[in-house]
Structures are given as C-alpha cells and as structure tokens.
Amino acid sequence: MELPKNWRLRKQRYSMVGEICEKCGARIFPPRDVCPECSKPAATPYTFSGKGTVYSYATVFQAPKGFEEYVPYTVAMVKLEEGPMVAAQLTDVDHDEVKIGMPVEMVTRKLYEEGEEGLIVYGYKFRPRIHKSN
Amino acid sequence: MGERRLLKPERQVGITGYGAYIPRYRLPASEIARIWAGGAVGLPVKEKAVPGLDEDAATIAIEAARNALARAGIEPGLIRAVWVGSESHPYAVKPTGTIVAEAIGATPHIQAADWEFACKAGTEAFQAAIAFVGSGMADYAMAIGADTAQGRPGDALEYTAAAGGAAYILGPAEESLAIVEASYSFVTDTPDFFRRPYQHYPQHGARFTGEPAYFRHILTAAQTLMEELGYTPADYAYAVFHQPNLKFPQTAAKKLGFTPDQIKDGLLVDEIGNTYAGSSLLGLTAVLDVAQPGDRILLVSFGSGAGSDAFSLIATEELPKRRNLAPFTRQYIQRRKEVDYGLYVRYRRKLEMH
Ligand SMILES: [Zn+2]
Numbered sequence: 231m232e233l234p235k236n237w238r239l240r241k242q243r244y245s246m247v248g249e250i251c252e253k254c255g256a257r258i259f260p261p262r263d264v265c266p267e268c269s270k271p272a273a274t275p276y277t278f279s280g281k282g283t284v285y286s287y288a289t290v291f292q293a294p295k296g297f298e299e300y301v302p303y304t305v306a307m308v309k310l311e312e313g314p315m316v317a318a319q320l321t322d323v324d325h326d327e328v329k330i331g332m333p334v335e336m337v338t339r340k341l342y343e344e345g346e347e348g349l350i351v352y353g354y355k356f357r358p359r360i361h362k363s364n
Numbered sequence: 365m366g367e368r369r370l371l372k373p374e375r376q377v378g379i380t381g382y383g384a385y386i387p388r389y390r391l392p393a394s395e396i397a398r399i400w401a402g403g404a405v406g407l408p409v410k411e412k413a414v415p416g417l418d419e420d421a422a423t424i425a426i427e428a429a430r431n432a433l434a435r436a437g438i439e440p441g442l443i444r445a446v447w448v449g450s451e452s453h454p455y456a457v458k459p460t461g462t463i464v465a466e467a468i469g470a471t472p473h474i475q476a477a478d479w480e481f482a483c484k485a486g487t488e489a490f491q492a493a494i495a496f497v498g499s500g501m502a503d504y505a506m507a508i509g510a511d512t513a514q515g516r517p518g519d520a521l522e523y524t525a526a527a528g529g530a531a532y533i534l535g536p537a538e539e540s541l542a543i544v545e546a547s548y549s550f551v552t553d554t555p556d557f558f559r560r561p562y563q564h565y566p567q568h569g570a571r572f573t574g575e576p577a578y579f580r581h582i583l584t585a586a587q588t589l590m591e592e593l594g595y596t597p598a599d600y601a602y603a604v605f606h607q608p609n610l611k612f613p614q615t616a617a618k619k620l621g622f623t624p625d626q627i628k629d630g631l632l633v634d635e636i637g638n639t640y641a642g643s644s645l646l647g648l649t650a651v652l653d654v655a656q657p658g659d660r661i662l663l664v665s666f667g668s669g670a671g672s673d674a675f676s677l678i679a680t681e682e683l684p685k686r687r688n689l690a691p692f693t694r695q696y697i698q699r700r701k702e703v704d705y706g707l708y709v710r711y712r713r714k715l716e717m718h
Contacts, residue, residue, distance in 0.1 A: 244426075244467040277469065299710075300417055321418055322388045324701075338426045338467050339418035350454055352422065352463065360691045360699060 236351055241275075243353035244338050248314070250276035257312035280336030282310040282356065289325040296342050304328050308356050322357040333359045370592045371491065371547045373498020378540020379677070380438070380504065381533035381686075383431025384649040385424050386636055386696035389414040393523045395705045400518040408609035412526035412637025414703060415512045417711055419527065421450040422460045424642075425510040426467045428531035431690035432506065433468060435541065436533045440469040443533065444502035446476045447492060449485025449641045450529075451559075452512045453478050464508065482557060483606055484667025485509060486530070486641040491673055493534040494544055504535045509641035516565040517714060524609055526637025530645035541683040542652060542661065545676040548589040550581055557668030568668075574612070577670045582606065582616045585672035586664045593676055597621040601659035604630035604647035606666035608638045616664075629654055635697050650693040655679040 241247040248259030251272040256265050258272055265272040287306035290297075297303075304320040306328070320328060321339055334356035341353040391414050393407040415424070425448050433440055446465040453460045461476030479485045479492075486509015493505035510529025515521030537543045556577035559566035582605055590596060597603070603622045605613040610633055617627045630647035639646055644665040651661055656679060663675040709715050 240466055244463075245469060247469075322416060322699075337423070339416075339423050340420060341418075350420075350422075352467070355418065360695055 233349060236349065243341075246278040246280055246336055246354055248276050248278055250274050257310075257314065259310065259312075259314040259316060278336070279311055280354070281359070282308040282316075282334055284320075284328060284330055284332045284334060285309045285315060286330065287320070287328050289328075306334075306356065308334060319355045320357065321355040327358075335359045369548060369588055371494070371549065373494055375498050375500055376537035376543065377494045377498045377534055378537040378543040378680070379532050379652070380535035380539050380541065381432040381434070381436025382541065382649050382652055383428045383433070383435065383531045383690050384528075384646055384693040384696055385427040385431070385510075385530070386413050386528040386639075386646070386693070386699075387415045387419055387424070388699050388701050389416060389703050389711065390700050391703055391705070391708045395708070396523050399705045400522075408520075408523050408611070409637055410634045411702075412524060413528050413639065414708055414711060415527040419512065420454045421448070421452045421510045421512055421529070422454050422463045424512070424527065424529040425450075425460060425464045425508045425531065428510065428529045429464055429468050429506060429508060432531040432533050434690040435686050436504070436535070437686065437689070438504060438533070438535075441473065443470045443504045443506050444474055445493065445496055445505040446470055446474055446508070447479055447489035447506065448508045448510060449479040449481070449487070449489045450509070450511050451480060451482060451485065451640060452514070470506070481671065482667035482669050483608070483638075483640045483643055484665040484671060484673055486645045487663070487665035487673040487675070488667075490532060490534070490645070490675070491547060491549060493532070494547065497534045497536070504533055507532050507534065509643075509645040511640035511642055513638065513640040514565060514712065519565070521566070521568065524633070524638040526639050528636055528639035528646055529642040530649050532645070539682070540680055541686060542655075542677045542679045545678060546589065546593055547673065547675045548585055548592065549671060549673045550585040550588065551671035552581070554581075554668075554670035556670055573668075577668060578606070578608065578612055578666055579616060579619070581670050581672040582664050582666050583619060585674040586616075586620055586662065589674040589676060590662070595660075595676070597626070599660055600626060600662045602630060602651045602655060603627050603662040603664075604644055604651055605664050606644045606672075607631060607633035607647060608643070608666075610634050632693070632697065646693065652679070652683065653687055653692045653694065655683060657681045657683060
C-alpha cells in the first residue's frame with residue numbers, strides 16, 4: 231500500500247535531494263516547492279552535503295511497531311550545514327555516546343522492512359563523521 | 365601458440381575513482397571458538413566485520429559508490445552503468461544496481477544489473493566495465509563488489525564470513541588514478557562451494573577448497589597474465605589476492621614468488637574477515653590509499669564454482685592528488701566496535717523465536 235509513496239519520495243530519502251530558492255538562495259529540505267524564507271515558488275532540485283550537527287536528541291527504548299528490533303536507538307534533530315533542521319535516526323553510535331553539537335554525516339540505510347515478503351525501505355540516517363579532512 | 369589470452373580494450377581504460385566501506389562492528393574469532401569449540405581451535409583470522417541491523421549489500425554498495433564518486437570528481441549522470449557483484453543481494457528479484465544508481469544520482473540514462481560469481485562477482489563486473497568503457501560505448505562505468513556473507517552457526521565459514529564492499533569507476537586512462545594495463549580470466553567447472561535456491565547457508569567441499577579450487581585458479585590466472593605481459597613478481601610494487609583466510613593468500617603469494625612486503629598493504633582479512641565479493645577489491649582500495657605514481661599492482665580475485673580474474677594496474681600522478689577526497693580504508697578498519705556472540709546473533713537475525 232505504501233509502494234507509490236515510497237517510490238515518490240525516493241530521491242529525497244536516499245540522497246537528501248531538496249530544493250534551492252532561485253530568488254534568495256535558501257536551501258530547502260524537505261522539498262515543499264515554496265521558499266520558507268521569501269515565500270516565492272522554489273522547485274530547483276538541490277542535493278544537500280549531508281553534513282550537520284546534532285541539535286537535540288532522544289533515545290527510544292520502546293519502539294513503535296516495525297522498529298522493535300532496532301531498540302535502543304536515538305532520534306535526533308540535525309542542523310544541516312546548509313541551514314534546515316531535519317529529524318532523523320542516528321546510526322553506528324551507542325546511545326550514551328551521543329552529544330549535542332556532535333558533527334554527523336548522512337548515510338543511506340534500511341529504515342524498515344514491510345515484513346519478510348514486502349518492500350525494503352531505504353533512507354537517510356546520520357552517523358558520527360568519519361572523514362575529518364573536508 | 366598464437367592464442368589470444370590477454371584481455372585488452374581498444375581504448376585504454378583506468379580507475380578514475382575508488383571507494384571502500386566496512387561496517388563498524390567486529391566479532392573476534394575467539395568468540396566463535398568460545399561458543400562452538402570450547403576455545404580450543406586454530407583461528408583462521410583475528411576478527412571479522414559484522415553489519416549493523418540497518419545494513420545490507422545495497423547500503424554497503426551505496427557508501428562505497430559515494431566514496432568512488434568523490435574521488436572521481438565527475439557528475440553522477442555521466443556514469444552509464446552501475447553493476448553490483450554480490451551473493452547477498454537484498455532481493456531475490458529486483459536489482460541492487462537500481463537502488464545504488466538512484467541513491468548516487470546516476471539514474472536514469474544507465475544500465476544497472478547484478479552480477480553473481482561467488483567471491484569474484486565484483487571483479488567480473490570490473491572486467492565488463494573495462495570493456496564498456498574500452499569499446500567507446502561509455503565514458504564511465506561503475507563496478508562494485510559488496511557482501512554481507514553468512515556462515516552456518518558453528519561451521520568453519522562462520523569464523524570468516526564478513527561484510528564490506530568496494531566500488532570502482534572505470535573511465536578514460538587520461539583521467540585515471542591507475543591505468544589498467546591488461547587483464548585475464550580463468551574459469552573451470554569446479555564444485556568447491558555452492559548454495560541451492562532458498563537455502564540460507566552454503567555447502568562447501570572441505571577437501572576441494574584448497575588445491576583444485578583456490579590455488580589452481582589464482583596461480584594460473586596470475587602466472588598467465590604476468591607471462592603474457594612479460595613481467596615477473598619483481599615488476600610489481602604490490603599484489604592483492606582474494607583472501608578467504610590469512611593462510612591462502614600468503615601461500616599463493618609465496619608460490620608465485622611475491623614477498624610478504626608486496627602483499628601486506630592489501631591483506632585485510634585478519635582484521636575484517638572474508639568480505640566475499642568485496643574481498644580482493646577492498647584489498648586494492650587499501651593499496652591505492654598508499655601506492656605511489658608508477659607503482660605496478662597485481663590484483664587477482666577468486667570465486668568458487670570456480671574462476672579467477674587477474675588485472676595489472678599502474679598508479680598515475682593523479683592518485684596522490686585525489687585519494688584524500690574520501691575516507692581511507694584504514695579509517696574504516698579503525699572504526700571498530702567489538703560485539704559478543706549474543707549481539708552478533710541478534711544483529712544477524714540468527715535467533716528463532718519459539
Ligand atoms: Zn527564497
């Protein structure tokens with residue numbers, strides 16, 4: 231049932247493709263076709279660098295249905311370098327290692343599986359940055 | 365004899381970008397020995413890389429591919445093929461290549477397909493990518509080897525079956541980090557290792573895995589390639605062999621006349637295990653991380669079934685300029701979180717609820 235929605239969102243989910251406002255230069259994520267800064271139409275695709283820092287976070291010990299096997303996991307508000315704030319799961323990190331201000335980078339991971347026979351849904355998560363040179 | 369054995373394209377081709385990925389988790393072989401052998405057993409490797417719950421061959425391939433793109437410095441839309449070699453594709457039907465290509469922004473003017481040939485599925489894709497670019501049909505093609513290999517609990521393979529992958533962008537020699545001088549492939553029908561449909565774990569003929577399978581194919585492929593090119597081991601700065609355990613590649617190197625120094629930088633199996641289709645290709649990423657312009661590199665894969673692909677490469681002046689545009693393979697190896705057998709069983713979903 232979720233197939234068409236997952237398919238439409240794939241570019242946004244796999245690789246953080248948002249939009250850039252041609253009028254004021256604001257980078258927009260998730261894409262919404264209207265600039266939140268100047269309210270002008272904005273539909274030019276823009277691929278985010280995926281770099282950001284943890285703004286706030288919470289660790290989930292009792293997960294909603296479909297996410298039980300991943301507990302405990304941490305969900306964070308990540309402030310992207312380009313400006314927008316995005317909510318996403320953190321990965322490759324122990325929940326007691328997470329800190330506010332921690333530099334993170336986007337990776338594409340499995341978000342959930344629709345049972346053993348259904349679709350595997352991939353999307354962005356964030357992990358502590360590996361590469362320090364850029 | 366006049367037989368044409370070497371594989372050489374019309375147009376010279378090279379590696380214009382390369383990238384590695386190794387998951388964060390490590391399971392020491394001593395943990396497996398503790399559970400299944402009371403600790404009293406020789407260990408084929410020190411430890412192996414284990415994927416997290418949200419990782420599979422597609423996510424491993426995506427990160428390796430992004431690293432390759434960063435080093436190549438090209439628009440993803442210029443890539444005309446994304447080919448993924450693996451024996452752990454997430455879907456039985458639905459190409460991993462489509463997911464990877466979409467995630468890196470290479471769609472839609474591409475070919476995308478999955479390759480299978482046990483541990484040499486990735487180098488098979490590499491050969492095809494050389495031909496695709498070498499014929500002039502495409503300027504860039506991506507070949508990936510990535511796996512999340514599983515061994516039956518308690519089986520000898522469980523000590524080594526690991527997760528990881530490497531991606532390569534093949535392109536014009538003029539833009540390359542390393543030029544492909546020539547390649548050669550050697551294949552026979554050998555039943556050393558196999559898995560039937562719907563079976564979770566493979567079977568392996570214990571007596572069959574060494575001499576008639578691994579050594580015969582690796583040695584023949586390497587010797588033929590060097591003979592036809594007029595080279596000896598002394599012409600190479602580095603050699604990388606498929607590494608199912610620590611002993612096999614060390615023995616193969618010795619039989620061919622390579623020194624331990626020539627193979628040490630590309631020999632990762634003791635620290636990450638056997639990453640199957642990723643194995644020799646990951647070893648090559650570690651060599652490209654340190655090689656100097658003019659260094660000649662020999663790469664020889666092995667896939668059960670059985671066959672080997674051998675490649676002769678030369679590093680260019682571009683390599684030191686562009687290799688720091690993505691994480692080094694050693695950085696992934698150092699990113700290490702040890703897990704015990706219990707967590708491993710949970711992460712690999714080996715637990716059945718009754
Ligand atoms: Zn605007």
